[in-house]
Amino acid sequence: MPPRQTELSDAELEVLKALWDLGPTSVREVMNHLHAQGRELAYTTVLTFLTRLKAKKYVTSKKSGQAYIYKAKVSREKVTGSRLSSLIEQLFDGASAPLVLHLVQSNKLSSDELGELRRLLNDLDDRDDQAPGVGEGR
């Protein structure tokens, strides 16, 4: 039997995000953090998610006194990148460009952000030295 299911569910992600925000901490602290954001979950529910996150290897835990301290094992960037890739795969068959254009056109960026983007593009332009492994992901 291969490990049951290793993907992050939405609710699990919420809990993981709390862990990223807080750093290594206890079930109770995570719960408090969620409550502070208006997410009312029972203590045992949070515990369940943390347990599942541990089973799926997204967090580790070590006992400290009576309780466990949970710690994120994967970075926010990693998870973010991977979720994003899935979405791009799903919606645009793997091509990032349509997504970027869509976002830029959607008028959701402030002038500052547009400026930042322009700057970034110029930088890229300069060092356009054929990065290896363009890895055509398809």
Next chain:
Amino acid sequence: MPPRQTELSDAELEVLKALWDLGPTSVREVMNHLHAQGRELAYTTVLTFLTRLKAKKYVTSKKSGQAYIYKAKVSREKVTGSRLSSLIEQLFDGASAPLVLHLVQSNKLSSDELGELRRLLNDLDDRDDQAPGVGEGR
């Protein structure tokens, strides 16, 4: 009781995408299209998804002879936009900018695509003439 569940599941989306690709068509054609992409689903499975899509109002159908012809009722853009918003909400608390920057930096865009993006930015620039101070976004 509000209608059970109105969200698109992943598998349902795959089927809906086939409908977008093909235009109004039959279960069998949808199935063939999916098979052509290496997605081997039983005829009745495809039928199930189309039925669920109909229940969730993402498609309509009308009988044509013995079989039904299914037709997408929501546009690709609409669904794409909404899925994207959810992701942005989930991962970046609603801010699009970090996502755009992330994508541009990830080196997944071709020179052509970067060019296109630059062009788009220039257009936007023209029509949005604002000299913003150091306005802090969020």
Next chain:
DNA sequence: GACGAACTACGACGGATGTAGTAGCTTGTT
């Protein structure tokens, strides 16, 4: 040393999802 508070382990439960089988209706072809 018994009590209550806090913690964890485990089980549970209804609804969603992915996937498909079966049965029965329809229709073109012998």
Next chain:
DNA sequence: AACAAGCTACTACATCCGTCGTAGTTCGTC
């Protein structure tokens, strides 16, 4: 008219997901 092929409706079922409740353990306090 009887059949085979194709179509839909309905049912099924394992797993996942979101959400907790309960029970048992541990530890600090009267």
